[in-house]
Amino acid sequence: MLSLGETGELSPNASAMLRISTLSAWAQLQVETPNQNYLEDVVKPHRSTLASLWIAALRDYASIRVDSEFINDTSTVALDSSYSSLGKEVLLPYYAKSWPVILQAVATSMESGDPHILAAMDGQESSPDTKAPGTNREEPTAFFYIVFGLVYEALVTSSADPSASPAQQSLVVSALQALKCLVRPEYSGKAIKEPTIFEEFISLCYRIAMTEPANIQIHLVDMLSSFAIAQEHQSSSGDELSLTSPRAHCLRICAHILRSSTSSARGQSIQLLKDESSEIDLVGPTLPALKSMLDLPPATSTGSQDVYVRLVHGLLSSCLLHIDAMSGRDGLISAKKIKNNLLAAVLILTVLPSSVKVSKAVVEHACFLISQKLLESGELSLTAAHCAKTLIVASTAGNAMLHQSVRLLIPGLIEYIAKMAPLVQDGTISEPQVAAVGEVWKAFSAFFASTAEVHRVRLLGVLLPTIALLLSNSQTAPSPVTTQTIAQLLIYATSSPAAFKDAAAKLDNTTRELLEQSIRRAVAGTASTAAQSTAKPQISLRSF
Structure with a gap:
């Protein structure tokens, strides 16, 4: 755009500022599209044009960065000072402020599989019926090295800075999201496997794994997963067992992150259910593994069975104590801890074989805590309702240990429905509360059928x-x-x-x-x- 309304022709600086600001604003809309579905209808008609302009903006930014650094090296060559001023003092600040959100928009488009952004990365005009090239391409896209270089530099700079600001951390997340897609063969071809690039790439991943906080490492693991899947499709059978293969490096990095993220790095045993150091849920993904271990039949010898019963009883008691310890506390960490310990306790009670006896006091206390969290009507009500339904459904299968849980839980479920009645009448009941009411009806239905x-x-x-x-x-x-x-x-x-x-x-x-x-x-x-x-x-x- 060289003009704006009736203001006449814009100067080169004003035109560049307007162009970058406009692209940045559209990029912000694209970034919010996954969270605000209605924005999809706003952005979709212009995706083809925006994709080309966003990639061009990243290309221009990289070019200005290179030119500015080249100009600063006065020992190399002397250039016109006006050109230096235009690139370094005028355009560069605009691009430096806007390129992170443009990169995030590109990453969001890549993640959604937008064919326009893939065509733009290849320097081609795209149309709605554009077909993406296959994953077996040999050469990278035309602008792969430019975008990859910007992403790499952003990650290197951040991992070397121990006091990164929130804006810098946001840029790192955007860079890792973009890198998650760039490592796929439809964008990179086999460029990542080139020895020099691969060595620098893996070294950077190791550095991020050892220096960045958990909220960054979770995106690193996501990116490495994408990279490992891409390498699985490209590697031959002989590469799979190599200790220096890309997938082996990915496994080492992920193992290091998992080991460092748990409390075992700070103590003698893994105590995820007790951990309060992070808002990231590390327990939820492990519950299926706990269920698999509990499904295994205990040893037949008397001594082994006694150890098994004490171990299970101790774990169950610990879950209830962890919930009691959160009494009177609020916040994401306390809510996460209560939720995970409730789920773990109910899992233990419902999976244990009927031959394993649990004390009556433990079952009563578990039901008391479930009823308590249900009636608090906070964000944990839905979890508590789900736990109550699970226990009641499990009790209908003939487990005598759980029969008393029905007697203990029914009063709390009825009281919860009574608390929801005014909200239903005035139309202020929330979606989680509606879902919790549905869990209560399922519990009643299972009990009625039995x-x-x-x-x-x-x-x-x-x-x-x-x-x-x-x-x-x-x-x-x-x-x-x-x-x-x-x-x-x-x-x-x-x-x-x-x-x-x-x-x-x-x-x-x-x-x-x-x-x-x-x-x-x-x-x-x-x-x-x-x-x-x-x-x-x-x-x-x-x-x-």
């Missing part, structure tokens, strides 16, 4: 008034939580009609009428939908 027919009338005498708390006589369209509540009511009415009828007859008139009206509206809506479907067959059905 109850003998002769006891279902008594059970429905408790469940039906609880369900009625979330229903209303309003004729407006039901909310999602009301819809799933009515669906739960219909399950009881259809699976055990005699018990449902007897239980409903013993309710007060107001509650009974509310349940009957809800069922009538639901049945009428279903019948109306079925009639419309029968009266208006789809065109697709007529074509066969």
Whole structure:
């Protein structure tokens, strides 16, 4: 753009500033696209143009950087001072401020598999039907070395600076996100395997793994995973067992990060469930491994079984103590610790074989903590509701140890529904709370299905008034939580009609009428939908 509105023709400096600012603004929109879906419709029509301009901006920035450094070396050559001023003092500050967000936009586009950005990296015009080249290309894209060089320099500078600012750390994250895609063969070909580049690349990865904090290392592991997958497709069978192969280096770096990120680097044993040093969840990914170990049958000898029982009981008690230690504390770290210990405790209780006995006090305390976190109505309510449902479902499989958990958890679940009733009536209930209500209904449904027919009338005498708390006589369209509540009511009415009828007859008139009206509206809506479907067959059905 050489002009703006009625201001007349812009000067070269103003034109460059306007161009860079515009590209930076569009880059910011692209960066926010994964978090704000509506921005996709804003950016999508211009992706082809933006991709080319973003890559061109990175190319220009790299060129200005090289020229400025070249000009500063006065022993090499003497150039026009006006050219030096234009490159170093005018354009360079604009690009230096804007290129991180442009790089992040490029990384976001690469991650989404945008064919326009791949075509732009190859110096080609792209169109909506552009087909990306295969992963078996030999040569890198036309601008690979330029973007790779900018990314490499940003990472080298950061890893050498122990006091990096938040802006610098953000640039490092963007650089690693871009590098995650650049190492793929559709962008790099086989350039990364060139000995000099590979040696510098791996050395940089080792340096980042040893010097950067955990929030940077997690992106490094993500990038190394992408690199290892790319090398797996390109390597021959003879390369897989080599100790100096790219995949071996990736494994060493990841192993070092995992070892350093756990408390074993600071103590004698791994105590992830007790750790409060980081907001990153290191326990969640390990729970499947814990389940696999608990699924293994204990040794048959008496001494080994005693050790196994004490070990499991000690681990379970530690989980509950860790939760108690977080009482009165708030924040992401405390919430993460409570959540992980709740999940681990419930996993232990539900996976242990019935031959392994756990004390009654431990089960009671676990149920107390679950009910407590559920009724706090904070961010842990959904986790607590899920844990309660899991224990109740597990108790229906015949595990006598868990039978008492139903008696201990049901009152808390009913109280939670009662606390949600005002929020449902005024429409302020949140999505996590709706999900937690769904977990409660699943728990009740599992318990009801496992109850003998002769006891279902008594059970429905408790469940039906609880369900009625979330229903209303309003004729407006039901909310999602009301819809799933009515669906739960219909399950009881259809699976055990005699018990449902007897239980409903013993309710007060107001509650009974509310349940009957809800069922009538639901049945009428279903019948109306079925009639419309029968009266208006789809065109697709007529074509066969």
